[in-house]
Amino acid sequence: MTVINVLALDDLQILLENLQEDGYALIAPQLQDGVIIYDQVEGLEALPRGVNDIQTPGGYQTHKTKEPSLFHYVVGPHSWKKFLHLPKLQLWQAKKFSDEICIASSEPASFKAAFIGVRAGEVKAIALQDKVLINSGVVDEAYKIRRDKAFILAVDCARAGGSCFCVSMQSGPSVEGNYDLALTEILTPNHIFLVRSNSEVGEKILKKTPHRPATAEEIRIGQEIVARTAANMGRAMPDTNIANLLSQNLQHPHWDAIASRCLSCANCTMVCPTCFCTTVEDVSDLKMEEFSRERRWDSCFNLDFSYLHGGAARSSVAARYRQWMTHKLSSWVDQFGSSGCVGCGRCITWCPVGIDLTQETQAIYDDQLG
Amino acid sequence: MSRASQPPRLAVWKFASCDGCQLSLLDCEDQILTLATAIEIAYFPEARRASVHGHYDISLVEGSVTTQHDAERIQEIRGRSRFLITIGACATSGGIQALRNFADVKEYAALVYAHPEYISTLDVSTPISDHVKVDFELRGCPINKGQLIDVLSALLIGRRPITPAQSVCVECKLKGNICILVSQAVPCMGPVTHAGCGALCPSYLRGCYGCFGPKETPNASALSNRLEEIGMNNEAIRRLYSTFNVNATPFREEKERHGT
Ligand code: SF4
Ligand code: SF4
Ligand code: SF4
Ligand code: SF4
Numbered sequence: 001m002t003v004i005n006v007l008a009l010d011d012l013q014i015l016l017e018n019l020q021e022d023g024y025a026l027i028a029p030q031l032q033d034g035v036i037i038y039d040q041v042e043g044l045e046a047l048p049r050g051v052n053d054i055q056t057p058g059g060y061q062t063h064k065t066k067e068p069s070l071f072h073y074v075v076g077p078h079s080w081k082k083f084l085h086l087p088k089l090q091l092w093q094a095k096k097f098s099d100e101i102c103i104a105s106s107e108p109a110s111f112k113a114a115f116i117g118v119r120a121g122e123v124k125a126i127a128l129q130d131k132v133l134i135n136s137g138v139v140d141e142a143y144k145i146r147r148d149k150a151f152i153l154a155v156d157c158a159r160a161g162g163s164c165f166c167v168s169m170q171s172g173p174s175v176e177g178n179y180d181l182a183l184t185e186i187l188t189p190n191h192i193f194l195v196r197s198n199s200e201v202g203e204k205i206l207k208k209t210p211h212r213p214a215t216a217e218e219i220r221i222g223q224e225i226v227a228r229t230a231a232n233m234g235r236a237m238p239d240t241n242i243a244n245l246l247s248q249n250l251q252h253p254h255w256d257a258i259a260s261r262c263l264s265c266a267n268c269t270m271v272c273p274t275c276f277c278t279t280v281e282d283v284s285d286l287k288m289e290e291f292s293r294e295r296r297w298d299s300c301f302n303l304d305f306s307y308l309h310g311g312a313a314r315s316s317v318a319a320r321y322r323q324w325m326t327h328k329l330s331s332w333v334d335q336f337g338s339s340g341c342v343g344c345g346r347c348i349t350w351c352p353v354g355i356d357l358t359q360e361t362q363a364i365y366d367d368q369l370g
Numbered sequence: 371m372s373r374a375s376q377p378p379r380l381a382v383w384k385f386a387s388c389d390g391c392q393l394s395l396l397d398c399e400d401q402i403l404t405l406a407t408a409i410e411i412a413y414f415p416e417a418r419r420a421s422v423h424g425h426y427d428i429s430l431v432e433g434s435v436t437t438q439h440d441a442e443r444i445q446e447i448r449g450r451s452r453f454l455i456t457i458g459a460c461a462t463s464g465g466i467q468a469l470r471n472f473a474d475v476k477e478y479a480a481l482v483y484a485h486p487e488y489i490s491t492l493d494v495s496t497p498i499s500d501h502v503k504v505d506f507e508l509r510g511c512p513i514n515k516g517q518l519i520d521v522l523s524a525l526l527i528g529r530r531p532i533t534p535a536q537s538v539c540v541e542c543k544l545k546g547n548i549c550i551l552v553s554q555a556v557p558c559m560g561p562v563t564h565a566g567c568g569a570l571c572p573s574y575l576r577g578c579y580g581c582f583g584p585k586e587t588p589n590a591s592a593l594s595n596r597l598e599e600i601g602m603n604n605e606a607i608r609r610l611y612s613t614f615n616v617n618a619t620p621f622r623e624e625k626e627r628h629g630t
Contacts, residue, residue: 033575035548058596060553077548087544263589265561266536270543284527286401286408286519296544302536303586317587352539352551352561353596 004214004222005206007183007193009068013044015153015181015209019114022205024151027083028116029073034062036076038083038115047116048073055162055234055345058354071117071185074161077350079273080115080122084146085129085297091280093292106292108142114151120172121164121342123154123179125273130178131336132276151201154182158225160232163345165358168237171342173229181206184222194222234345235358238365243339246330249364250322258360259318261353266299268347268355269324274340277305300324325357378427378526381413383447385433385440386467386495390512391458392416392432398515405519408526428453428525431504434460434495436467441492441501448502453525456498457518459511463583464617466511468495471617472630495617508533509564511581511614517566535586537561538578542569550575555600557610562588562620583615590624604628 007015016026028041031048041047050065053073062073090106118126130147133140157164157173166172175182180202184194194214197203214222238245269275279298284291298305300323306313314320332340341357348356382392396417398405411417412426429451435441448454456462464471470478471494479486498504508521517533524531534540538560542549550556550572558577560569564585571578584590594607602610611625 033548033553035553037546037548058552059555060549077543078546082546087546260589261592261595263537263561263592264587265539267539267543267549267561270540281532282529283520283532284523284529286404286523286526288408288523288527297540299536299540302534302540304534304536315587317589350549350552352549352558353592 002196004219005195005211006214006218007195007209007211009044009191009193011210012183012193015205016044016114016116018205018208019151019153023112024114025112026116027080027113029071029076031062035060036062036073036078038076038078038080041116044070052159053161055164055349056354057163057348057356058351060349067187068191069158069185069187071155071157071183072159074157074159074164075119075122075344075346077271077346079271079344079346080118080126080150081129081273081276083111083113083115084126084150085133085140085143085276087297089142089295091293091295093290095291096289108145110149111146112149113146114153116153118152118154118175118179119157119344120154120175121166121169121344122273123152123175123177124169124171124342125344126152127178128274128336128338128340128342129276131338136336151205152179152181154179156182156184156222156226157229158185160229160234161345161349162234163348163356164343165233165235165237165345166343167230167233168239168358169339169341169343174226184225186218186221186225192218194218235348235356237343237358238362240365242361243330243333245361245365245368246326249368250326252364252367254360254364254367255318255322257363258321258355259316262301262317262321262355263353264301264303264317264320265352266301267350267352269299269301270297271346271350272328273344273346274328274342275299279305300327325360328357329361377408377410379410379412379425380428380430380522381426381447381451382411382416382430383413383432384415385431385444385461385498386436387433387458387460387465389416389432391461391510392430394457394512394515394518395430398519401519405522409522424450426451428455428522431456431461431498432458434464434467434497435492435501436470436495437491439490444498444501453505454498454502455506455508455521456504457508457510457513459509459581459583459614460495461498462507462509462618463615463621464495464497466614466616468617469612470495497617506531509566509582514566514568534565536565537585538563538565538567538569538572538582541565541567542572545569545573547572550577551596551600557597557600557602557606559593559610562590562593579610579613580621581614583618584620588620590620591627594624594628 094103133143154175328340521531551558559580560578564582608628
């Protein structure tokens with residue numbers, strides 16, 4: 001039985017201060033040019049208040065509400081992978097002296113951060129990246145060093161966004177799995193946060209923070225909020241074995257139909273919290289004295305991604321879209337034992353032409369049913 | 371690259387252009403002295419008087435071909451160059467002056483010059499690659515000086531230059547920019563435009579206007595459909611594609627699809 005406690009708004013501020021005292025940098029949602037992004041903050045007052053978002057395929061807007069809510073928007077274009085699996089990373093550098101070359105590995109900068117307001121699907125996405133980057137044989141040290149130190153202060157979603165379908169992917173809206181503390185924000189009758197702890201570090205931080213046990217009524221209100229979110233998902237995946245559906249339809253004409261709309265711009269993969277692909281580039285200077293190897297996020301939508309001797313294996317956009325979607329929803333299961341999609345909807349909202357993988361899956365499913 | 375410890379000889383050639391790309395080279399302040407020791411800048415009228423005749427290891431060519439004289443000159447330059455690299459939208463696609471390709475040049479000349487009879491020009495502005503074999507094309511209007519230094523550094527050591535042909539969106543996302551097309555319905559050509567500028571315009575909340583030309587496998591008609599949805603009409607879309615890279619095939623075709 002999970003113990004549920006209550007934090008008042010001021011207590012939440014104290015909790016963040018306690019995290020800072022323990023050496024954590026606070027990373028939290030911010031409103032920048034009308035969009036929720038994740039960035040470093042100094043305290044609770046920097047979090048957006050009374051902000052909701054409207055998300056549609058290829059469209060995103062925020063607006064102010066009269067409520068004092070801290071977490072009523074859902075996820076934006078950033079994800080926590082930006083802080084764990086860095087967009088750009090130097091792997092090593094070398095310098096040439098008159099008669100020798102010295103190679104030095106670029107020490108992964110350690111970074112102790114507390115992520116504030118991590119959503120259920122994001123907790124799951126971090127777990128999926130842990131699986132790929134730490135627990136599948138080869139350890140990505142740069143990821144691990146940041147991941148090991150990260151503190152996850154999660155929050156149950158009190159609203160579902162227009163592109164959300166975490167219920168279909170069994171990854172929300174209630175936070176489960178690998179987190180330190182999880183909140184449920186309640187606005188009425190009082191603005192409070194239910195809090196549950198899921199780790200020793202979480203427990204320790206909570207102990208230092210004023211809190212009280214939740215009443216049965218408060219727990220009921222909290223459950224109702226999450227149940228309402230679950231019942232209001234913006235979209236859904238067809239209720240079938242999607243992995244099999246897609247792997248049995250690799251030659252379906254629908255891939256070409258999608259390709260006629262797809263820009264192969266790679267936005268979907270860049271915003272996806274589970275996409276992990278990178279490429280490396282070798283840099284040298286004009287004097288030919290300093291060299292380095294740089295890693296950056298790559299995407300299966302880029303032509304060069306599948307470049308082999310003589311050309312790209314996936315030259316058509318249909319092949320690239322199919323690679324992306326079948327990897328996410330089908331071959332990921334063979335590779336890592338679960339779907340690679342957590343239903344956060346980012347790829348739908350941030351696709352400039354609004355391609356929606358739930359609809360594309362549905363189209364193949366409907367055709368299958370005949 | 372260099373012949374028996376001699377630094378490679380570089381020439382910079384100008385065709386029909388604004389000089390902006392050559393200036394990018396001069397603008398490499400902290401690198402220009404290093405460049406001058408790594409490479410012998412043998413011919414660069416923009417930077418030094420003395421010119422060396424003969425053969426060049428690297429020729430940087432700026433500008434498009436717009437006159438018969440230039441059409442002949444590029445042949446001679448090709449013959450004297452080991453590596454010929456074109457720099458900028460003019461040289462790689464024909465430049466803004468390729469708007470003439472869709473108009474009557476005589477009419478244009480009569481409008482602009484007091485004595486158009488002295489003007490000797492071709493009907494079309496064409497990229498260097500329409501005339502000679504080009505070893506490498508560096509995009510941009512103007513080119514990105516960091517990319518230029520990288521291309522030269524890569525050539526010196528024999529590695530691949532870092533000039534990915536993917537969309538500007540990738541650079542935009544690597545920087546953590548918000549997408550203005552999605553969040554503000556600002557027309558942005560980033561999804562069909564070749565990376566290289568570091569998503570300069572979207573970083574200032576301005577739509578990309580495609581100055582690096584088409585990316586690999588661009589889907590301009592899909593983007594246009596979206597731009598129509600956010601309120602652009604045929605003429606506005608035609609104008610969007612009628613700039614520095616109007617003569618690059620995917621942009622030209624998209625322009626023509628939206629009327630003349
Ligand atoms: S595939 Fe789309 S919905 Fe699924 S996790 Fe990635 S961004 Fe979210
Ligand atoms: S699905 Fe959308 S975001 Fe992804 S590559 Fe295609 S157009 Fe870009
Ligand atoms: S702002 Fe433009 S370049 Fe940036 S992601 Fe959006 S469409 Fe692409
Ligand atoms: S964003 Fe587009 S228009 Fe602006 S500099 Fe880059 S390529 Fe040119």
